[in-house]
Amino acid sequence: MGFLSIDNVTKSYGATEVLHRxxxxxEEGEFLVLVGPSGCGKSTLLNMIAGLEGITSxxxxxxxxxxxxxxxxxxxxxxxxxxxALYPNMTVAxxxxxxxxxxxxxxxxxxxxxxxxxxxxQITPLLSRKPGQLSGGQRQRVAMGRALVRNPDVFLFDEPLxxxxxxxxxxxxxxxxxxxxxxxxxIVYVTHDQIEAMTLSTRIAVMNGGYVQQLxxxxxxxxxxxxxxxxxxxxxxxxxxxxxxxxxxxxxxxVEIADSKGAPITLPVPADASNLAGRNGEEVLLGIRPEALTxxxxxxxxxxxVVQLSNVIDVxxxxxxxxxxxxxMGGCDVIGRMRADAEAxxxxxxxxxxxxxxxxxxxxxxxxxxx
Amino acid sequence: MSIASSENAVSTNRVARTFVYLVLLxxxxxxxxxxxxxxxxxxKPLSEITGGNMIxxxxxxxxDPWRAAWSSAQIGVEPxxxxxxxxxxxxxxxxxxxxxxxxxxLNGYVLTKWQFRGHNIVFGLLLFSCFIPFQIVLIPMAQSxxxxxxxxxxxxxxxxxxxxxxxxxxxxxRNYYAAFPTELVRAAQIDGAGFFRIFWxxxxxxxxxxxxVSFIWQFTNIWNDFLFGASFADAxxxxxxxxLNNLVSSSTGVKEYNVHFAGAIMxxxxxxxxxxxxxxxxxxxxxxxxxxx
Ligand SMILES: Nc1ncnc2c1ncn2[C@@H]1O[C@H](COP(=O)(O)OP(=O)(O)OP(=O)(O)O)[C@@H](O)[C@H]1O
Ligand SMILES: [Mg+2]
Numbered sequence: 001m002g003f004l005s006i007d008n009v010t011k012s013y014g015a016t017e018v019l020h021r022x023x024x025x026x027e028e029g030e031f032l033v034l035v036g037p038s039g040c041g042k043s044t045l046l047n048m049i050a051g052l053e054g055i056t057s058x059x060x061x062x063x064x065x066x067x068x069x070x071x072x073x074x075x076x077x078x079x080x081x082x083x084x085a086l087y088p089n090m091t092v093a094x095x096x097x098x099x100x101x102x103x104x105x106x107x108x109x110x111x112x113x114x115x116x117x118x119x120x121x122q123i124t125p126l127l128s129r130k131p132g133q134l135s136g137g138q139r140q141r142v143a144m145g146r147a148l149v150r151n152p153d154v155f156l157f158d159e160p161l162x163x164x165x166x167x168x169x170x171x172x173x174x175x176x177x178x179x180x181x182x183x184x185x186x187i188v189y190v191t192h193d194q195i196e197a198m199t200l201s202t203r204i205a206v207m208n209g210g211y212v213q214q215l216x217x218x219x220x221x222x223x224x225x226x227x228x229x230x231x232x233x234x235x236x237x238x239x240x241x242x243x244x245x246x247x248x249x250x251x252x253x254x255v256e257i258a259d260s261k262g263a264p265i266t267l268p269v270p271a272d273a274s275n276l277a278g279r280n281g282e283e284v285l286l287g288i289r290p291e292a293l294t295x296x297x298x299x300x301x302x303x304x305x306v307v308q309l310s311n312v313i314d315v316x317x318x319x320x321x322x323x324x325x326x327x328x329m330g331g332c333d334v335i336g337r338m339r340a341d342a343e344a345x346x347x348x349x350x351x352x353x354x355x356x357x358x359x360x361x362x363x364x365x366x367x368x369x370x371x
Numbered sequence: 372m373s374i375a376s377s378e379n380a381v382s383t384n385r386v387a388r389t390f391v392y393l394v395l396l397x398x399x400x401x402x403x404x405x406x407x408x409x410x411x412x413x414x415k416p417l418s419e420i421t422g423g424n425m426i427x428x429x430x431x432x433x434x435d436p437w438r439a440a441w442s443s444a445q446i447g448v449e450p451x452x453x454x455x456x457x458x459x460x461x462x463x464x465x466x467x468x469x470x471x472x473x474x475x476x477l478n479g480y481v482l483t484k485w486q487f488r489g490h491n492i493v494f495g496l497l498l499f500s501c502f503i504p505f506q507i508v509l510i511p512m513a514q515s516x517x518x519x520x521x522x523x524x525x526x527x528x529x530x531x532x533x534x535x536x537x538x539x540x541x542x543x544x545r546n547y548y549a550a551f552p553t554e555l556v557r558a559a560q561i562d563g564a565g566f567f568r569i570f571w572x573x574x575x576x577x578x579x580x581x582x583x584v585s586f587i588w589q590f591t592n593i594w595n596d597f598l599f600g601a602s603f604a605d606a607x608x609x610x611x612x613x614x615l616n617n618l619v620s621s622s623t624g625v626k627e628y629n630v631h632f633a634g635a636i637m638x639x640x641x642x643x644x645x646x647x648x649x650x651x652x653x654x655x656x657x658x659x660x661x662x663x664x
Binding site for chain 1: 552555557558559561562563564572576577
């Protein structure tokens with residue numbers, strides 16, 4: 001059992017179940033990110049951990065203690081809300097120490113804790129201001145200060161950066177990560193931004209429609225997505241999914257796709273083919289990340305199976321550090337990621353290298369990973 | 372856009388605006404006319420009024436009518452002036468306003484932030500109470516007051532106005548608190564604040580405008596109420612409105628119009644005062660409730 005254990009938890013509003021049998025164990029000091037599209041139940045799960053929503057069935061335990069029915073203030077958790085939820089009538093200092101005051105901490109201790117947190121977050125000059133007199137980033141810090149000051153077992157963040165502009169979001173992201181590395185507190189963090197999820201987390205739970213689709217480290221989620229949803233949700237631009245025909249011959253497997261002219265190309269699949277036996281001739285989806293489809297010079301030198309092919313480039317999009325190219329395979333638009341100075345012109349043939357080590361296969365009917 | 376046309380637009384605008392202001396001024400004067408007549412006639416000797424010209428300024432200025440209305444005019448059978456009844460009204464209105472505001476605020480708080488099964492039905496019923504005409508409840512209310520032993524007393528009137536006001540104050544506070552971020556309440560819960568602490572420390576400090584609305588509305592209604600005062604009060608607990616009526620209708624012999632005018636102004640002053648002091652918030656509070664809620 002982990003430090004925070006979510007065991008077989010469901011949530012229903014009336015007759016509709018919005019969370020289905022969620023099982024997540026979080027070790028002490030982990031940074032778990034719940035990520036998924038809007039309405040998938042991330043906030044609901046977080047609020048259940050916080051005790052703001054009841055648990056329909058299952059158990060949530062923190063530090064071996066079951067938390068079902070325990071009041072939010074008795075769970076030793078702290079939460080940072082999307083809107084920051086700073087008390088508008090109190091100063092920054094009062095906002096930060098309100099929780100301590102409610103828990104009966106004497107004034108001198110409160111002041112000491114306040115000073116420490118204010119220094120950590122560099123908000124000491126703001127302490128006597130009201131929240132209305134702060135910028136978005138400053139409010140964000142105060143909200144974190146309010147959470148930090150109580151020294152909780154678990155931090156809960158509900159989309160804390162979504163109200164900030166792009167630049168500030170990146171800065172605050174780094175700060176949250178630094179803070180986690182410095183303090184080592186367990187964090188559960190909700191976002192619908194997959195980049196935030198990848199950069200911050202030690203583990204990610206990808207959710208959709210009230211189900212946890214996959215739980216794993218960022219690398220596992222990125223390289224070995226469990227199904228089409230995870231594959232296309234994580235990564236930007238998202239993974240290419242190319243209709244292909246599976247060819248299995250003993251222990252060797254290959255897929256056949258159509259190139260930009262409609263001519264068939266056969267691509268070897270290096271992954272273990274034993275669980276593909278019996279699927280010979282079936283339609284599958286070949287999943288390939290944009291960075292695994294690049295110009296030959298840019299291809300990964302350590303990769304075992306790199307296939308070169310030439311295809312007509314439809315569109316090029318220079319992005320400074322890389323150039324994204326769009327081409328057609330299997331009748332679909334496919335995005336590749338080339339070096340910035342790679343030779344590729346729209347409407348012309350170009351040499352492409354596909355790293356089949358990174359290729360994954362999905363069953364289009366069940367949407368699950370098959371190879 | 373050419374300069375000429377924009378100047379044109381500005382000048383037609385000016386004409387239109389002058390016209391609008393003129394009309395507004397006219398309306399304002401029209402509305403102020405009765406007040407003017409009351410004021411000038413309350414500082415004239417009676418002979419000038421009975422002598423003919425009500426609209427003229429006084430030839431002899433005197434505060435005697437005001438003194439008489441306040442402390443010596445005949446009200447019903449006693450020559451007490453309006454003073455005791457003014458005090459009755461204060462003793463009745465202040466607690467009733469405060470109580471109905473407090474309960475309205477608590478109701479609004481529960482109906483928006485601690486929702487329970489059927490909260491909408493409860494709110495609907497409370498809202499319905501705003502539309503029940505006073506006359507319908509007179510007899511059952513009289514019976515209830517009798518049973519409670521509060522008939523013919525100021526506490527009885529306080530109860531009636533307090534209960535009658537809850538519907539309105541709940542409506543105001545519910546709409547205001549509906550726009551109040553629920554995340555703040557959740558944050559306070561996690562911080563360890565309980566039901567009343569959240570209300571007192573988080574919601575109330577941000578409720579200034581709507582408290583002003585509730586105060587003004589309730590005070591105006593309760594102060595100006597005649598029906599409940601006339602029905603449920605006895606001679607010792609009659610409010611100002613009933614006394615004013617007695618002053619005007621019961622004088623034996625000569626009708627002292629100047630005293631009546633002074634008394635009427637006295638009866639209107641407190642609501643005017645409340646509006647002048649808190650009126651700014653009234654508009655703001657109504658807007659906040661209607662726009663966000
Ligand atoms: N009080 C409620 N009654 C009924 N359904 C609800 C209630 N609260 C939430 N839901 C439903 O539960 C589901 C999950 O909601 P939740 O707020 O957890 O989504 P989310 O993943 O946080 O989305 P977002 O990214 O938009 O914040 C949604 O489909 C929502 O409609
Ligand atoms: Mg949410």
